[in-house]
Amino acid sequence: MSNGLSRRDFLQRSAAAGAGVLLIGTTEMLLTTPTAAAAPQQVGYGALIPDPNKRLALPEGFKYTIVTQAGVTKLDTGQPTPRNHDGTGAFRSRGGGTVLVNNHEIRDPFGTELSVPHLDGLTYDAGAAGGCTVIEADRDGGRRSEYVGIAGTATNCAGGVTPWNTWLTCEEIDALAGVDGFQKDHGYVFEVDPFDRGANKDPKPIKALGRFEHEAVVVDPHRGDLYLTEDAASPNGLLYRWKAPKGFRTRTGCLQRLGPTEGVLAAMKATDGAGVYVDDLSRATKVGTTYKIEWVPVPDRDGRTTATRKQFAAAGDVTRARKLEGAWWGGQGAFIVCSFARAESPVVHDGQVWFYDPRRSTLTLRLLLAKNPDPPADGAFDGPDNITVSPYGGVILAEDGEGIQHLVGATDSGATFPVARNDFTDATKNVEFTGPVYSPDKKILFANIQEPGYMFAITGPWRRQR
Numbered sequence: 001m002s003n004g005l006s007r008r009d010f011l012q013r014s015a016a017a018g019a020g021v022l023l024i025g026t027t028e029m030l031l032t033t034p035t036a037a038a039a040p041q042q043v044g045y046g047a048l049i050p051d052p053n054k055r056l057a058l059p060e061g062f063k064y065t066i067v068t069q070a071g072v073t074k075l076d077t078g079q080p081t082p083r084n085h086d087g088t089g090a091f092r093s094r095g096g097g098t099v100l101v102n103n104h105e106i107r108d109p110f111g112t113e114l115s116v117p118h119l120d121g122l123t124y125d126a127g128a129a130g131g132c133t134v135i136e137a138d139r140d141g142g143r144r145s146e147y148v149g150i151a152g153t154a155t156n157c158a159g160g161v162t163p164w165n166t167w168l169t170c171e172e173i174d175a176l177a178g179v180d181g182f183q184k185d186h187g188y189v190f191e192v193d194p195f196d197r198g199a200n201k202d203p204k205p206i207k208a209l210g211r212f213e214h215e216a217v218v219v220d221p222h223r224g225d226l227y228l229t230e231d232a233a234s235p236n237g238l239l240y241r242w243k244a245p246k247g248f249r250t251r252t253g254c255l256q257r258l259g260p261t262e263g264v265l266a267a268m269k270a271t272d273g274a275g276v277y278v279d280d281l282s283r284a285t286k287v288g289t290t291y292k293i294e295w296v297p298v299p300d301r302d303g304r305t306t307a308t309r310k311q312f313a314a315a316g317d318v319t320r321a322r323k324l325e326g327a328w329w330g331g332q333g334a335f336i337v338c339s340f341a342r343a344e345s346p347v348v349h350d351g352q353v354w355f356y357d358p359r360r361s362t363l364t365l366r367l368l369l370a371k372n373p374d375p376p377a378d379g380a381f382d383g384p385d386n387i388t389v390s391p392y393g394g395v396i397l398a399e400d401g402e403g404i405q406h407l408v409g410a411t412d413s414g415a416t417f418p419v420a421r422n423d424f425t426d427a428t429k430n431v432e433f434t435g436p437v438y439s440p441d442k443k444i445l446f447a448n449i450q451e452p453g454y455m456f457a458i459t460g461p462w463r464r465q466r
Helices: 007-017
Strands: 056-059 063-069 085-092 096-105 129-137 143-153 155-161 167-171 189-192 213-219 225-232 239-243 262-272 290-297 323-331 333-338 351-357 364-370 384-389 397-399 406-410 416-422 433-438 445-449 455-459
Touching: 007 351, 007 397, 056 290, 056 455, 063 143, 096 167, 096 239, 096 323, 096 433, 096 445, 129 155, 129 167, 143 189, 155 323, 167 213, 189 406, 225 290, 225 323, 225 333, 239 333, 323 397, 333 384, 406 433, 416 445
Parallel strands: 085 155, 085 433, 155 213, 213 323, 323 384
Antiparallel strands: 056 416, 063 455, 085 096, 096 129, 129 143, 155 167, 167 189, 213 225, 225 239, 239 262, 262 290, 290 364, 323 333, 333 351, 351 364, 384 397, 397 406, 397 433, 406 416, 433 445, 445 455
């Protein structure tokens, strides 16, 4: 399909092939069609060429420009671009080009270096340093304007775009007022409008979506439900669904009008094909593994006395996963990333990508990265984090693992290939990629390196990956 992943191909091909496969970062075809004798095919764009400027290594024919750089580029109000670039949403500019909303994952109290500036009417908490900036870029990815979308939030990690063209920014923190210099509670989802600056005035959390260590969120454009990931440990985090109340319509302002307890916030519980309860998603060791999903209501979604994930204490209540990270809507469902699993999980792995089908209430394992035996060596991938569905087939993953960091492509049929590599040799070396997202015209892949904070516009001979 032209505007996203071929759900039918991606979901059914591995099941038809049978046993599934571990993806370990090679550029070979690792999952074939049902005809076992099918020959491997070349995927990706070829080898990465070292960057003489020590920033990004890209395939031949590709190039990058810097859109924003923390402390170097300037906001329209004169302050420097804030640090710690993370999740990013892209929207079609009304005048041509792209409008981007960029999270700044800053956990420190306000006053720390390169905080998101506190502007009148745009600041939620005077004690918090995170937030979002809005960047207007031309058709070539050049920065035309940059300004604050929201300030005074904390640890703005990932988020998600909405069908009504806004950005939901997620706080990956669980902190009450009076802690660490915060004057208000944190752990919420906020909405940023990239086109209407007035809509961002007097920011308020969307309390109906719960208070916990939010990572990412996707909106089901057909049903109005939202799926939210939680990056947490001790115990491992949960995948949540917010079920829209009767009469809810996905349109501008719909989330802002919700009361704090409207809809139903529930956590995922998975069972296997035999009806056996699954305690943790790391149990799945074969691509194509499919679980039946039910949703268990959260008793107290604001989690003021007991964190939401800790409200399920009985064995068999919910299904957990370590490092539930990126999420993106594609085709008829949601892609969900588990970055890695270690000693806190039943089975060790270096990354999973799942697909949730709301029509069937099933969760299917699409990609599985085996434990990377040598992270400092280039070649294998580990620790996928942010995700976006590619208009050229498959997905793009931002690597947040150990050692060398990449942007990674994964095809519909299960092959992985490098798109970019962090080639910095200073303190930015081995810092994670974040926020990959294509421009609406499909010509530019915007992506960030988190610290100190760079946004890049990558262009080149993009082509359909089969």
